[in-house]
Structures are given as C-alpha cells and as structure tokens.
Amino acid sequence: MHAPLLLALALAASATPRTFRVDAFHTGNATEERFSLDRLVLEPLPFPGNPDRPVDDLNLGKYLFEVRDLATNRLLYSRGYATVFGEWETTAEAKEANRTFHESFRFPAPDRPVQLVVRKRDRRQAFREIWTLTVDPKDMYVDTSPPSPAGPVIEILKSGPPERKLDLLILGDGYTASECRTFEAQARKATDALLAVEPFRSRRGDLNVRALCPPARESGVSRPSTGIHRNSPVGTAYDAFGSERYLLALDNRRFREVASQAPYDFVAILANAETYGGGGIQGLYATVAAGSLWSPYVFVHELGHHIAGLADEYFTSDVAYLPGERIEPWERNVTILPDPTRPKWAVTPGAPIPTPWDQADYERRAKGFQEKRKIIRKRNGPESEMDALFLEQKKIETEKLSAEPWARKVGAFEGANYEAKGSYRSEVDCIMFSRDDVPFCSACRGALDEVIDQYAGAHARTSSSR
Ligand SMILES: [Zn+2]
Numbered sequence: 103m104h105a106p107l108l109l110a111l112a113l114a115a116s117a118t119p120r121t122f123r124v125d126a127f128h129t130g131n132a133t134e135e136r137f138s139l140d141r142l143v144l145e146p147l148p149f150p151g152n153p154d155r156p157v158d159d160l161n162l163g164k165y166l167f168e169v170r171d172l173a174t175n176r177l178l179y180s181r182g183y184a185t186v187f188g189e190w191e192t193t194a195e196a197k198e199a200n201r202t203f204h205e206s207f208r209f210p211a212p213d214r215p216v217q218l219v220v221r222k223r224d225r226r227q228a229f230r231e232i233w234t235l236t237v238d239p240k241d242m243y244v245d246t247s248p249p250s251p252a253g254p255v256i257e258i259l260k261s262g263p264p265e266r267k268l269d270l271l272i273l274g275d276g277y278t279a280s281e282c283r284t285f286e287a288q289a290r291k292a293t294d295a296l297l298a299v300e301p302f303r304s305r306r307g308d309l310n311v312r313a314l315c316p317p318a319r320e321s322g323v324s325r326p327s328t329g330i331h332r333n334s335p336v337g338t339a340y341d342a343f344g345s346e347r348y349l350l351a352l353d354n355r356r357f358r359e360v361a362s363q364a365p366y367d368f369v370a371i372l373a374n375a376e377t378y379g380g381g382g383i384q385g386l387y388a389t390v391a392a393g394s395l396w397s398p399y400v401f402v403h404e405l406g407h408h409i410a411g412l413a414d415e416y417f418t419s420d421v422a423y424l425p426g427e428r429i430e431p432w433e434r435n436v437t438i439l440p441d442p443t444r445p446k447w448a449v450t451p452g453a454p455i456p457t458p459w460d461q462a463d464y465e466r467r468a469k470g471f472q473e474k475r476k477i478i479r480k481r482n483g484p485e486s487e488m489d490a491l492f493l494e495q496k497k498i499e500t501e502k503l504s505a506e507p508w509a510r511k512v513g514a515f516e517g518a519n520y521e522a523k524g525s526y527r528s529e530v531d532c533i534m535f536s537r538d539d540v541p542f543c544s545a546c547r548g549a550l551d552e553v554i555d556q557y558a559g560a561h562a563r564t565s566s567s568r
Contacts, residue, residue, distance in 0.1 A: 124142055135187065135232065151210065160182060162182040162384065168218070169217070170219060178212065181385060183384055185383070190203070204355055205354060216237050216239075227430070249359040255364045267558050269557070270369070273360060274316070275335060299533065305551070308557075334373075336351050337352065348381050370387065376391065378492075382407030382408040383408060388404035399537050406533060411432075412534050413436040417519065431519060434549035449528075456513070457511070504540075531543075
C-alpha cells in the first residue's frame, strides 16, 4: 500500500473510535445515592453517535454525564439521560430500603485518560455533580473480549452510516429460535407504526433500524404476579415496582452485552408476551409486549419517553400537588405556565391561554373507564375483555376530543404530567396523552425533531425528504 492510502485509512480509523463503556452500580434510597465502578468495557463496534454533536446541548433528562479530558478538562462528550434508579427513588419502597441498579455510560473510546462526571438535577432543576471517576482507556482491566453471540443483525431500515443517522435497535426477548421469524414480523410492523407518525415519517431518511433476536431457551418473559419466571436473554419482566403492566429489563449487564452487537443510539425491546404492557426510560430503552393488540401504539408512545424524554401528558384527578413546591419541568411537552400568558412552545395565533376544553366531562368518563378496568383486573378477566374496554374508550374519547373547538390547534390545555390542575399540554390530544389514533402534539414533535438532529445532523437533513 502506498503512503496516501495508509494515511487515509488511519484518518478513517481515528474518525470512528470504538465504543467505550463504563458499567457501574447505582445504589441508594429516597434520600441518598452512590455509584461504584463495576467494570470497563471496549465494545466490539465503532461509536455510532454523531461526531459533529458530541456535546449534548438539549438540556433534557434528570441526569447528565460528561466525559472530560483529564489533562485539559476539555468536554469531549455529554448526554442527558434518565435511570431506573431515578424512578425507583420516588416509590414508597425507597423510603424503607436500599436498592442497587446496574447502569452503563457509553462514549467514544478516548485515547487518553478521561474524567467521567455524573450530574443530577437539584430542586431548581440545575445539574449538580454526584459522582466522578477517572478512566484510563489503557487500563489492563478494560475488557476487550467479544460478547456471546446474539444472532445475525436484521436490517429493517438502512439509510446510511451509523455515525450520520439515528440508529434504533429492536431487541427480541423471550423468543425461541423457531419464534424469531414471528419477532422479525413484529419488529417490522412496529417500525411501520413509528414511520407512520411525524416527525418520523418525514425523517425516515435520518433513521436506521436494525433488530437482533437472541434465541431464548423457553418462550416468553417473566411475569411475577402470575408466578411466571423466565431466564430470557435480555431479562425483561412485567411487574416492575409492583406495577403489573410495567415492563423493564433490570439486568443491565445482560442487556448491554446483547445490544453491543449492533450499532445503536436507542433501543426498543419487544417482549414475547400478549398482556398489554411496556415502559420507556430516556436514553436507556423502551419496552413493549409485542403480542398485545396495542403494541404498535405502546411502541411509539414508549419511544417518545425513551428518545426525547417526553412526559406523560395524561393525568388522574386523584393526584394533588403542593402549591409553592412546583417548578417548571425540563420535559418539552408539559409546562406549569410560569408565564401565564405564554407557554414554552409556539401556539396557534388567537388561541386563548389556557386553552378551553371540557376537562370536567373528560374526567367523568375517564373515571368511569378506570372503575371498569379495576373490576376486570380484580377478577383477573381475560386480556380480550380489557382490549374491548380500551377500544370502547378509544372510540368515545377520539370522538369527543376531536370535536373540541380547539382540537388540532396548539395552546395550553390544563391536565398533564399526572396532574389535573396547574399542569398543561400543547394540544388537546397526543400519543403521550391517549391511545387514540392521533399524532404526536406540536411540542412532542419539536422535541423529537431536536433529538433526531442531534444524531443525524444538518448534513443528513438536507438529503432526506424534509
Ligand atoms: Zn405531546
């Protein structure tokens, strides 16, 4: 080989460093938390993030981690994110017990020692340092061993190189080798559901979607409330934090080993299960029971949480807030209207703030459906009965909400973020609000667009259909 070619190869290699991973234990309770190092890993694949946007300027997430050059303190990489611990610490259990969750920090493999800094928002939403660790990429304990094979990578949507696209990885969990074909069909169907809604529809050319189906020994995933336990490849289980329809994969090391075998910025786990359920944690993963009637909807909704840290826009009237303790949430799609005349998103000209809608009528109906739901659950009714109830609710609510005078307009509608009063959403209906056949609201689309830009960059936007 002649010199210019060697130089070009060397430059190409330095432009795409491998993915470095710090695995740590995050331990604590409702009032304190601490981190400890588990191990350092050099993942098998190049870092898939956008080299033009290493620093996260979106200000999303309850937590933020930074990677700084140890010698110069220069910020090399940062990302806002959420954790399972961050949700658990708000539960009743955290007031009485300690728990440990395994977590990972992924960043481009540095060539010199770096400082990892973890920050968490304080009461005023400002990030404060809660842990720091010096990482030497040449440390003899950096694990370079390849992970146990998770099967071939299935290409679902291929738009370009990983470092220029938002890379979504869909993992199948609880599928035996013979069920992987079912998984592939479900993964394709879920991708179609995502690409049918904005902003994903317009930005299809900015996305790559791949899938992995690590074969399970037994079919299905764990569901402790019904006595079912499975040693599934990714470890997804129902009943997280005692909530029967909340699906999480708490064995992070297992999850990371599987995921490290395909390029990914974001992950959706399809669990081989029929009972309605899912979950979504910003920057970690989204989960969904793939066999449920509602799985396409849940997939898109949970990806809203996972990709852009979107808040739930629904509310129940029993949740009360304490005046004076409230602070504007960092989530882009909910607001407490610190300026009562102007929300943080652009509104439809002429829309009154707050924007009128028949909240009382909506709440009355929602309560009725909640009661019916409780009764079905109590006598452990079949999934089909719950599906029928949800379908009935969807039909009536779609009808009522779409007939609201300010439907499909952008304003500030009271009732959001689990709060009936004092919290507002941008449109009367949204994928983060209901199971209706509606798009993401304006605020949600804006937030998702910003994250897609962060991974696919301006460069990719001009080449897409946008
Ligand atoms: Zn929304």
